[in-house]
Amino acid sequence: MSPAPAPEVISLGCRLNIAESETIRALVxxxxMVVVNSCAVTNAAVKATRVAIRRAKRDRPEAQIVVTGCAAQIDPASFAAMPEVDRVIGNADKLTALAWQAEAPVVVSDIMQVHETAPHLAASFSAHARAFVEVQNGCDHRCxxxxxxxxxxxxxxxxxxxVVDRIAGLVDSGHREIVLxxxxxxxxxxDLPGAPTLGQLVERILHHVPKLERLRLSSLDGIEIDDRLFALLTGDxxxxxxVHLSFQAGDDMILKRMKxxxxRAESVALVERLKAARPDIAIGADLIAGFPTEDAAMFAxxxxxxxxxHxxxxxxxxxxxxxGTPAARMPQVEPEVRRQRAALLRQAGETxxxxxxxxxxxxxxxxxVERPGDRGHIGNFAEVLLDEPAIPGDIVRITITGATSDRLSATREPS
Known part of the structure; x- marks a missing residue:
């Protein structure tokens, strides 16, 4: 008898989804089964979720197709109505064994009534050189x-x-980089006793897991980077x-309408401080093109x-x-103009x-070194292609030999 096909988890969207997909993989x-862990950050992301569902059904017609994630949480009925979909499981339920053991076609709890979270991670991330650790979930802001x-x-x-216990376990299992x-x-x-800050959490991780070699933080809201976190980002x-900063726009009126x-001045000042304190720090940012009411000067x-x-x-x-969002009711920029402005932003970003x-x-x-062994990322998150393969998960010393429009090439230095 041939073994049953292994479950597949398709993770769309953010790094938090990647982290949670590892737990789902263990639960199923x-x-x-094919689990599509969806994203809802844009309409295009929701469309990509539907494309992934249809492709999964074509590729594995006998497998059960289950949809979870943000798109499924926000609009479970539309996904349940897709002929390819067998079950829909919400974000508050997808990390519990009970939801995967149930037979109901739709298991979606009221996410607004969830007031605690847990590390929710598998013991290791076998498919990834770095491990992703969930330390926070949800959002109280209303952009x-x-x-x-x-x-x-x-x-x-x-x-x-x-968090510390989870990271210590991941490091002991061989992971040399952790992403919060x-x-x-x-x-x-x-919401925790004593109201610790992110900076205090990072300090505790570094102190209690001395074997951790590399710690990376996912997207940060620059206005909430306090002195303690700033010192860690620039001095450890x-x-x-x-750092990846959630800027969204560079015009004060648009920022105000985004809530x-x-x-803008605070964004520029923050980056100037970061670069002055740690000149090699690389800056990433989220930027939206064509927000409602955006004119040519605002876009500029x-x-x-x-x-x-930088x-x-x-x-x-x-x-x-x-x-359902306030911006959807504002005067809209024409779709073609939005696309053109996004292309111009990408061009400026590529340069x-x-x-x-x-x-x-x-x-x-x-x-x-990342799979399959011929590539990886250096500390500033630039992608590098190696001239000779190395062992995935290792940290190797390299010399950068060239650059293309989107990545570097390198040779490995003698040990």
Missing amino acids: AGRD TFCAIPFGRGPSRSVPAGA TGVDLTSYGP ARIMPH RRHS NTRALIDDC IVHPHIFPYSPRA SRMNWLQTLVGTSQDLL
């Missing part, structure tokens, strides 16, 4: 363009002791020289932010009106990235 072990709070619920934090993830990572802690060698809590301010903030890891997408990559040629760097 031994089943002929006018964003539907994610309705997919993730209120902000809630994982107790520091549980969350929906609104810098809001970590107010085990924290990678790479963001920072100004956002485009200029790429150079003003953004070399841009995450750019055209504004997508999400049903900034290429110029930065060129400055790294000739330098020596430490590379975390």
